[in-house]
Amino acid sequence: MALTFELDPAVSRDLRDQVLTLWADVSNAGGSVGFVPPVGPDDIRPELVRHLTAMVEGRTRLLVGRDGTGEVVATAFLTLNTHRLMRHWLWLYTVMVHPRHQGKGYGRDLLAAAADAARAIEGVEAVRLTCRGGLGLERFYASCGYKEVGRVPDAIRVAPGDDRDDVIMLLPLS
Template sequence: MALFFVVDPPLTPALRDGLLRTWTAASNAGGAIGFVPPVTEDDVEPTLDLQLAAVARGRMRLLVGFDGDEVRAAGFVERNTHRLMQHWVWAKTVMVHPEAQGRGAGFALMLAIAGLARSMPGTEAIRLSCRGGLGLEDFYARCGYKEVGRVPGAIRVGPGDDRDDITMLLTLG
């Protein structure tokens, strides 16, 4: 499966539906993208709509990986608005549909996010936050990111199940 990536695609109802299906499926497959399974599209929809509104306002950028017409990967990139930190961006809500996992789609997505960030004038680095306990920091390290911070137990996924909030950084060269 070879994905093709589109930066800032038109925000159509079909794209929204594809993102909603992908986010829900990835969450239910154990993806750490703001939810704990089981989730429904009704659970994910309000959060997706907030992020799409930020894209529509120009506050976030959207990168979507397609296989044909199907959304199979996506990520949001947000410029830091603090005047002393505008030289780096956040990668947020990075997701790969379960049908595309294990085939290099995640690595391709992270390369495409780096390309998008490089195209944003003045951007020198990408930061992202990931949930501990899933090996995500190892995946991001293979993509060139370095762990630069960790808050133990900051993410509560359930009673008695606290995970570290890990900050990763990719310096763009």
């Protein structure tokens, strides 16, 4: 079953709660989305509020993927670069597919939908993201067309004694 993607959905309480639940489920399954387990929706809520505020301000756009039942099972946030010399690329943040749907190609579908959304934004020529090293994520993103363009060793401290590289990836849109 394919996902249905929507860019800039109306943010309702239900959508907010579904994104919070997804974010917690992905984090608790070991996903590299800014938290380490165990976390719950209340731990994640302040970060989601920051994303939602950026959406209201027009700096960030939300892409959601829904399964056949309408449940949000994938998300990505596209954040416009506000630096006057870097407006030709945007950031892709909080790329998530629910753990029960991983391995079905939904991650590739989400990244393709995000690239299509970025192409539709006037002046955007590339998508940039970072990922946590040590999980094989850079191989996945590379298989979707992203190129590793930088790496900061041991920049992410997951736990005491567990430092990971911050890997910078870029997808040219042309």
